[in-house]
Amino acid sequence: MKKYYKDTIGSRIFDIFNVVFMIVFCFFVIYPFYNQFVISLNEGTDAMRGGLYFYPRKISFEGYHWLFQNPHLLKGAVISVFRVLVGTGTCLFATGLLAYIVTLRDFSGRRFMRVLFVVTMYFSGGLIPTYLLISSLGLTNSFNVYWIPGLINAYYMLLIASYIQNLPESMVEAPRIDGCSELRIYCQIILPLSLPVFAAVAVYLAVQHWNAWFDVMIYNPSGRWDTLQIYLRRLLLEMDMVQNLQNEMLIQSKFKNLKPLTFRAATTIVVTVPILVVYPFLQKYFIGGITIGAVKG
Numbered sequence: 001m002k003k004y005y006k007d008t009i010g011s012r013i014f015d016i017f018n019v020v021f022m023i024v025f026c027f028f029v030i031y032p033f034y035n036q037f038v039i040s041l042n043e044g045t046d047a048m049r050g051g052l053y054f055y056p057r058k059i060s061f062e063g064y065h066w067l068f069q070n071p072h073l074l075k076g077a078v079i080s081v082f083r084v085l086v087g088t089g090t091c092l093f094a095t096g097l098l099a100y101i102v103t104l105r106d107f108s109g110r111r112f113m114r115v116l117f118v119v120t121m122y123f124s125g126g127l128i129p130t131y132l133l134i135s136s137l138g139l140t141n142s143f144n145v146y147w148i149p150g151l152i153n154a155y156y157m158l159l160i161a162s163y164i165q166n167l168p169e170s171m172v173e174a175p176r177i178d179g180c181s182e183l184r185i186y187c188q189i190i191l192p193l194s195l196p197v198f199a200a201v202a203v204y205l206a207v208q209h210w211n212a213w214f215d216v217m218i219y220n221p222s223g224r225w226d227t228l229q230i231y232l233r234r235l236l237l238e239m240d241m242v243q244n245l246q247n248e249m250l251i252q253s254k255f256k257n258l259k260p261l262t263f264r265a266a267t268t269i270v271v272t273v274p275i276l277v278v279y280p281f282l283q284k285y286f287i288g289g290i291t292i293g294a295v296k297g
Helices: 011-042 061-067 073-101 109-123 127-136 156-166 170-177 182-195 197-213 214-219 228-244 249-254 258-292
Strands: none
Touching: 011 258, 061 228, 061 258, 073 156, 073 182, 073 197, 109 156, 127 214, 127 228, 156 197, 170 182, 182 197, 182 258, 197 258, 214 228, 228 258
């Protein structure tokens, strides 16, 4: 293998330091999740003593048993997955289309539209006016409240637009001369060429929709469209209340060793694992999209 640098003592020291630093850095990033996994597998009463670092002292699955015995958990998981798919897909399409519009050199209003949407990043109506708007539109207690208000995202629009600006202008001039509509150019040319930045934004949107719970609590008072995160939050609150009740004989007999500490750890693992499973498939697009999209031509 051809080397492009001199193999000196200084370069070897730098390589060793670089490898050691990256190993230590990866350890500090991964260990908190691993520690939560260890705590979730330990008996609750024993976990309260502390000292759990790399392996459980007394293995117990009571936390996961208590978690998955809830009959509404599967329904919440289905709604959460459906929200991620619909919310991510619609926002990508609409925001990407807006990003393509503001990059058209022949469109005289593109600068005004950029400024208009950038202003929304710094100024908003606040929680109460937003709630009144959502209510007046009839979006409360419906699934549509999860994706319609988030169709356009100004930050992701700027990110995608910076990537599209780096594409060769001839890629869209030729089909435009042949009579293709702008929507067809966007769907058949811009989208395939901008796959890296769209995949990167998709990761952000998917995590955002998967972890969302506050808007569910506000705009879904009936509980019909409760997501997985809302059910997990309720279970956490119920677990705290059970620990404070001394006359709950059924809970004390069946889950006598279960504590909020291990249950919180099990909840953290259940919420985090789906994102960890999906991310490796989009990692190469994520890195390429963010890097190339951040460079202006």
